[in-house]
Amino acid sequence: MKVGFVGLGNMGFPMALNLMKAGFEVYGKNRSQGKEQAFAAKGGRTGLSLAELAARMDVVLTCLPLPADVERVYAGAEGLIANAHDGLVLIDCSTASPELSRKLFAQASEAGIDFLDAPVSGGTTGAEAGTLSVMVGGREEAFQRVHGVLEAFGKSISYVGEAGSGSAVKLINQLMVGIHTLAVGEAYALARQAGLDSNKLFGILNNSFAQSKIMERHYTQFIAKDSFEPGFALKLLAKDMNLAAEMGAASQVRLNAGKRAQALINQAVLEGYGDADMSGMYKYQAAEDRKRREAGERKHFAVFLPMLDPEKSVAYRAEHLQFLADNRAAGRLHANGRFVDGAGGLVIYRGSSLEEVEDLVKQDPYVKLGARGYEIHEWEIVLSDN
Numbered sequence: 001m002k003v004g005f006v007g008l009g010n011m012g013f014p015m016a017l018n019l020m021k022a023g024f025e026v027y028g029k030n031r032s033q034g035k036e037q038a039f040a041a042k043g044g045r046t047g048l049s050l051a052e053l054a055a056r057m058d059v060v061l062t063c064l065p066l067p068a069d070v071e072r073v074y075a076g077a078e079g080l081i082a083n084a085h086d087g088l089v090l091i092d093c094s095t096a097s098p099e100l101s102r103k104l105f106a107q108a109s110e111a112g113i114d115f116l117d118a119p120v121s122g123g124t125t126g127a128e129a130g131t132l133s134v135m136v137g138g139r140e141e142a143f144q145r146v147h148g149v150l151e152a153f154g155k156s157i158s159y160v161g162e163a164g165s166g167s168a169v170k171l172i173n174q175l176m177v178g179i180h181t182l183a184v185g186e187a188y189a190l191a192r193q194a195g196l197d198s199n200k201l202f203g204i205l206n207n208s209f210a211q212s213k214i215m216e217r218h219y220t221q222f223i224a225k226d227s228f229e230p231g232f233a234l235k236l237l238a239k240d241m242n243l244a245a246e247m248g249a250a251s252q253v254r255l256n257a258g259k260r261a262q263a264l265i266n267q268a269v270l271e272g273y274g275d276a277d278m279s280g281m282y283k284y285q286a287a288e289d290r291k292r293r294e295a296g297e298r299k300h301f302a303v304f305l306p307m308l309d310p311e312k313s314v315a316y317r318a319e320h321l322q323f324l325a326d327n328r329a330a331g332r333l334h335a336n337g338r339f340v341d342g343a344g345g346l347v348i349y350r351g352s353s354l355e356e357v358e359d360l361v362k363q364d365p366y367v368k369l370g371a372r373g374y375e376i377h378e379w380e381i382v383l384s385d386n
Contacts (some may be wrong), residue, residue, distance in 0.1 A: 002027070003149060004053035004060035006073055006080075007094070008035040010231065011120065012063035014127040015093070015153040017042055022152035027053060045117060047257075049112035052096075054083035058147055063120075065236060067243070070094050074115075089146050090115045092194035093134075095174065095236075098164035102250040105163035118150065119170035123217065124231045128159050131155040135173075137165035171247050174240035177278075178261045180214035181237065185281035187215075188223055189289055190275050198224065211374075228276040228283060235274030238265045270329045279280050288331065298350045300334060301357040302379040305364075305372040306344040312371035319365035332360065333357060344372055354378060 001024055005016040008030040019026045020043060028039040036046040050073060053060050060080055062069050070092060074080050080090055081104070090108055092101065092115070101117035108115035116138035126132040134154035136143050143159045150157050160169050187210075191201050202219050205211060222228050237274050243261040248255040255262075268274070268284040276283065292298060307313065324347065327333040334348040353356040358376055366372040 001025070001059065001149070002049070002057045004029065004057040005063070006030075006050065006053070006060065007065075007069075008039050009065065010062065010124050011127045012329050013039065014124065015061075015063060015120075015132075015301050016044060018127075018130045018153040020044060022148075024149070029053060031184075049066040049078070050080055051078055051083035054080045054088060055085055057088065059089045059091060059146055061091045061093055061149075065094070066239065067094075067096045067100050069232075070096050070104075071100060081113070083109050084108070084111055084113045086112060088113045089142055091146060091149070092116070093118050093120050095119050095240050095243070096167055097246060098137075098167045098171075098349060101137060101167040102164040105344055114139055114343045115163070116146070119164040119166055120154065121170065121173050121376065124350065126155075127153060134158070135160050135169040137167065137169075139162055139353045144239050144303075154310075158284045168247065171240065171244040174237070175244040175255065175258050177214055178237055178241045178244070178265055179257050180212050181218065181278050181281050182261050182264060184215050184223075184279070185285040188219065188282055189285040191287070192286065217284070221257070222277055222279035223282050228275040228280040230275065232278050233263065233274065234276050234278045235269050237278040238262075238274065240292065241265055251374055266320075267328075267331070271331075284300040291331070299382055300379045301349045301351060301354060302377050303347045303349060303357070303361055304344065305347065305366060306375070307371075307372050309371050310342070310370060313366065316365045316369050316375050318369050320371075323364050327360070348379065 003019055003024045003026045005012060005019065006029045008028050013035065016026055016028050016039060021314060025045065027045045028036055029046065029048065029050065033370060040046050042121050048056065063071065064073065068276065076082065092104070105115045116136055118134050118136040120134050121134040122132040132154045133156040136159050140159055144257065147157065160166055191198055191344050197247055206216060244258060245255060245262050265281065268281060271284065273280050273284050291358050324333055324336055332350055334350055336345065336347040338345040348359060349357045351360065354376060361367055361374050361376065367374050
């Protein structure tokens, strides 16, 4: 059987190698030629375009970092669907939204071929060992036809339902991975400040109800070694958390812990941790704690920005928004928004004193250039239980 594999990244490369070890004739394709050359050096075949893969292979798999990459590879005149031959099965192992998976399934069905959303979990170690979990959505008949292909890199292979179901299961998985990642970072940062032996702590937690695969991965492979070269980059976890939040909103399910985890992970990416492994949330946590200790107690201040000049507000809006973005990235901005009646806006800052925040507000282009006035109040936040 001829198998095409598009996306020879940290996950895709070992998955493609395991397909070769299982006896399949595998043609690899990647955006960077270096990965294709490395694959060829291992005995893989290369050199075919997307259209040629679609026309010549029995099965084509994709494992790509972003939903936009997935859509680019499948859709369009040069994509896999438009150039597919009868009987081709397309399998997307990327983490994408259920909506995108259903869209590609519909396009493939219209072209008379099968599309399966089959995202994987287990990290690079699972990809190398061929022990990934694979969750598959689409036609069950198509799933049964390619089960042997999935077995080359998967140990736990589950058909979970119609198109989009595999992607939905993966996003639920990633939602929990994100929350667990935050828990691990906070726990070991707390242990460090408490003067505890982290190795002893790990031994205890790993035999208690706090045990999880995420803790075992993050601690033994990264935190204990104080090395955060990415197996799975934090910016990719941020992307997955954003997709999970979209899924929650579309399903009308409140993801309270998930939304908090999403916000913190996105903030860590903004502050330069995106290329670190996702376990790098521990480093982010430790750095933020250190900043707060050095800065002293931080309070919240509500800043009302009443409208003074609507024309100037329009003219300087971009500069104002950039000012807010810079302060959000620096950890000084808690929340912001405009009043829909045109009366102005509200910004919640964090700071050690009213004087510190007022100095900051005076630097806002809206205030500095006369578009808005300002009024500041220290604010004690009380959150609702709902």
